[in-house]
Amino acid sequence: MRDTLRREIERFAIVYHVEESDDTVRFHVQPIDFKGLRMFLETLTSDYDVKVKFRFGEFVIELKKHRERVWINVVLFVATFVSTTLMGAGMFERFDLIGGLTYSVAIMFVLGFHEMGHYIFARRWGMKTSLPYFIPFPSLIGTLGAVIRHRGRIPNRKALFDVGVSGPLFGILASILVTYVGLKMKFEPTYKGEITLMLGTPPLFDLIAKLAGFNGYYIHPVAFAGWVGMFVTFLNLVPVGQLDGGHVLRAMIGERAESVYRIVPMILIVLGFVTKSSIWLFWGFITVFFAMQRHPKPIVEEPIDRKRLVVGILTFAIGLACFTPNPFVLTKG
Missing domain, CATH: 3.30.1360.100 (General secretion pathway protein M, EpsM)
Structure with missing residues (x-):
């Protein structure tokens, strides 16, 4: 050596x-x-x-x-499974471990399928990448998501596009499936708390609700996992820096994407003020830091083919179908 x-x-x-x-x-x-x-x-x-x-x-x-420490992936997976199970169990009127396990499987499937999309296509292009690292966190959904690490340079813009677009597409397929199944599951709590969390539903969620024949007021935690998948898909497809949307746009239009990166965070911040949603303000300020770092250049800068351009446009359209102006609204009574 x-x-x-x-x-x-x-x-x-x-x-x-x-x-x-x-x-x-x-x-x-x-x-x-x-x-x-x-x-x-x-x-x-x-x-x-x-x-x-x-x-x-x-x-x-x-x-x-470099040596991969797979045991770290395993420990984080188990910790996240426990975290999402506990958070899911608390979504029922009484602490329901079986219900929590059902929610945990749904949310882990959605997040894991997204990351496996990246993993599969990175491997197809001969890129070195890790297994998914799930992130446990005792939040509303029980996790901060999952990430994988790529090592080495990107071969070309086609590879960048395939790896970037595969995660959102795999993730949205999983989200659609989980949402449909969840909306078919009965969930009608008898106890109504003083404060209710209302979810803003994106157009794609509303379409699936119609296909599932759902006309209720409360959704099962499994359907909530599908909603989370759509929300995460939109966030990931915001065209900035190291986000999936940033990778896809960089592959589609080359270095001109850097100009877009600088504009998008300002749009999100303005959106936050207009909708009075702290989520978009927070994500706008986060993406400012993404925009400050130049995207790594692929080894070969040749443009991608027309088929990939079409797929890229459709992927961003799917991302918009996952957008809702006010994702979370707390109501009294």
Whole structure:
């Protein structure tokens, strides 16, 4: 490993000294081609944890062989399953563990299916990516969602598009299925609290409600899991930076997407003031930070094909069908 890496690094830098210990190699170098060295090190990030330090007038490149810690994924999955089960059980009149388990399976399916879409297509393009990391959190839905980590550079804009668009499309299919099933499940609590959480329903949810023949007032927690999936789909498809919508737009229109990234957060903030919804204000300020970071460039910048452009436009249209101006409204009585 050391000799092969040294030969490659010597194409861009003078190597003075090499240290090796366990799975880590350190190269003390003086760069002669900064751009070439940077691009080469970027190619190593799929297999190594790369660190570059500057000491005593020379650069030290530290390469540590990356190892996936699958046990972390398992622990987070179990913790999130417990968290969503407990939160789901509390959605019933009396603490209902079976009902909580039903909700937990539904929400984990929706979130997990979204992330598996990314995972499958990243693997198809030969990109290194982790298994999903679920995030437990004792909130209304019991989780902050799930993420996967990509390592290394993006091969081209087609790969960027496929990986970016697959998550929302997989996720919305799961959301539609879970919503339909949930709306078919009876849920009519006899106890009415002083404060009721009203959900703003997006057009896609209303369409599924008609297809399911739903005409009730309260929805089963399983249907709520489907609603969450639609809400998350819209948030993810906001075309900014490292969000799925940012990836898709970057693949569709190239570096011109950077201009869009700067405008969208302002639109969300204005929307928050107009609708008096703190959610859009919060998401607007969050996306400001996404917009401040330039999107990583794919290795090959050639445009995507017309078929992908059509799929991208339809995906953003689906995202709009998941939008509701006031997602949560608390009412008394």
